[in-house]
Amino acid sequence: MREASDWPADRVTEVPYWVYTDQALFDQEMARIFCGRSWSYVGLEAELPDNGDYLVTRLGNRSVIITRDQGGEIRGFLNRCAHRGVKLCRHPRGNNRMFVCPYHQWSYDARGRLKGVPFIKGVKQLGGMPEDFRREDHDLPELAISVRGGVIFASFHHDLPDLESYLGDTNASYFDRVFDGRGLRVLGYSRQLIPGNWKLMFENIKDPYHASLLHVFLVTFGLFRADQKSQVRMDPSGAHALLISQRGEQKASDATRDMQNLRVDFELQDARLLDPVKEFPDDATVVMQTVWPNLIVQQQSNTLALRQIQPRDAGSFELHWTFFGYDDDDETMVQRRLRQANLMSAAGLVSADDSEVIKLAQDGIRDGAGGRSLMLMGGRGTDDELHMVTEVALRAFYKHYRTVMEL
């Protein structure tokens, strides 16, 4: 049961369980967060190479169309016919000049402007729309669009700061580290319906404490461990965060002593699965970036992916993965990325742990009653930290969340 009184105003070290289960709160989140003053990731320019190309995605839980218009500009609008609310475009992607509703063939241009209403003047002087019907009163809500490094962000709000100031200097610079202006090559998609609250996905990626314990595969192969050189960095608002770490060795140490199921004797029969090469100028081998309110940018070794969170209801969300490389990747690099993708996605050797544990978390708190999630690791602060044994980015996230939700 939701009781605001049991969440003291200054508290970011505890989150009551109803925050993950209350459907009325979820509806407010969709309005305030996803339809509010935020930039949501909606796709890549590389997915819309030609004028007229479009894709259908969701902004929060609302279906939207993102398209490249005949002038080459990226546009977006609500995928809902102004007539009777029908989902206008029923294909996931394609190429169109006009978007025509299948029901009564109302047609819209690439900006969602209503261009055609069949029988608007009636047939043989019978029927038709009333005299005072004005087509231009029925344009669909257009989205603000912002593109950075080939990545498309959209918002229902048209007076947002640009992406650079939205992300903050640190997060913008790490974003640009991956999206450095090179052409992106989409390698493919993977989708999951995860039976948990959408915020649990962000918590998971913002939490390096679990990564060094739950992910036996990662730790076993030295891809992410508590004893590695690491940082957790946020933007000033706390909305976005970075987990940055360097690959270590495969060995037992202090940092693995508390891991009850570490497999130090696990040697791969086919080592090509993990054959990472350095490809970025710095020494970080893992950078996991969370961008408020719906994006995770993943660089784990050479597997690069955008994970888009599409909330469905308080108890479930879709996670859409887009794996990519660069236009200048050679065939060896493409194969390397494809093999390392085994770590991630719906069957990932690492990420499977996460989707499973998120389900168990939701199962555990389902009734929402009388309990709270504890986020005390690393203290009570919300400032950057230079180690992994911390839940600081979760606290920062809830600091921002509480501000936006006025909760």
Next chain:
Amino acid sequence: MTTVIDRWALEDLYGEYARLLDDGPLEDWPALFLDDCLYLAIPRDNFDAGLPLATLRCESRGMLADRVRAVRETIMYEPRYLRHQITQIRPRRRDDGALEVTANYSVLEVLHDDLPRILSVGRYLDVVVEIGGSLRFAEKRAVYDSVLVPNTLVYPL
């Protein structure tokens, strides 16, 4: 080279495939493949668009064995039972003697505290060869229509 395809032997290969994934021992499952093999579980939208990304990609029997070991020892997941239903097995002999086999599949999944559900629906696009009197998979692609995965794929399709 015989032109008659031994449908019983083929049926048996797919039966054994399902049995090993559903009832185990899972460790014996890679033996149904050649050393140099390809196994992909790939969502239909990627496959149709010519996008190479697979949800599961094993490029040798060693990688299959590594996956099995990870399922056994490193991945954390809720206990579950799977039942593979494989139907419409259709072989076609290639000029080199290998069989190109298509089949439909569905995999039912049961979690301990929930009703059974369909985990995945799709088709197999396989290449099967005869080695030492037995049929083995040289290639297996599980192309799944159900691109939205209900939570997690732990076991192979």
